[in-house]
Amino acid sequence: MVFNKSVFLGEILRNFQAKSPTKASAIVSKEGLLIASIQDTDFNEELIAGMAADMLVLGEKTTYEILDSHPDKIIIESKKGTIILIPAGNEAVFFSVINGKNLGLVLFNMRVAAEKTKKILDGT
Numbered sequence: 001m002v003f004n005k006s007v008f009l010g011e012i013l014r015n016f017q018a019k020s021p022t023k024a025s026a027i028v029s030k031e032g033l034l035i036a037s038i039q040d041t042d043f044n045e046e047l048i049a050g051m052a053a054d055m056l057v058l059g060e061k062t063t064y065e066i067l068d069s070h071p072d073k074i075i076i077e078s079k080k081g082t083i084i085l086i087p088a089g090n091e092a093v094f095f096s097v098i099n100g101k102n103l104g105l106v107l108f109n110m111r112v113a114a115e116k117t118k119k120i121l122d123g124t
Contacts, residue, residue, distance in 0.1 A: 008120050009036040016096075016113040020106045023081065023097040027117055028052045030091055035121075043097075052095045056085050073107065086110050089118035 013025050017038050024039035032053035034045050059074040076083040081099050084106065088094045094114040098106050 005120055006036065009117060010038075012036075012113050012116050012120070013038045016109055020096070020109045021098060021102055022106065023099065024048075025094075025096045026052070027088065028093050028095055030056065030093065035092060048095075052085055052093060055083075056087065056093045059085070073110075075103075084110060086114040088114040089122055092117060092121055 009027055013027065013036055016022070016025055024037070024043055026037035026039075026045065026049060027035040028049040029035055030053055032050035034049040037045050037049075039045070055074060055076070059071045063069055063071045070087070072086070074085040077100065081097055082103065084096045084098065086094045086107075094110055094117055096106065096110060
C-alpha cells in the first residue's frame, strides 16, 4: 500500500508541476520529513522539508493565538520568488517555490493538489 501512495503522490506533484510555473514542489510531513518532491533547482530537500514544517507550525500557532483560527495558506514573498505552503490534512503540507508570476493560478492548483494529497494520506 505504501508503494501505491508514493506513486499517487508523485503523480499529484507531476500534474501540479505541469499546470503551474514552479521552481520546486514537495509534500512534507508536519514533522519535517520529505514525503515526495519535484524540483528544477538544487535545493537541499531534507533541509527545506524541515524548514517548511517549521514555517507551518509557526504560522498555525500565530494564527491560532491572534485569530483563533488555522491558516488556509502561508505565503512568503521576496524579490527572487515566492514560497507557498498549504496544509494537506492533519499530517502534511504541500510546499511550492514559484518565480512570483501567476500566483492566482498556482494557488488554485495547489489547493486542488493539497486536497488530493490529503485524501491519499488519510486513505479516503
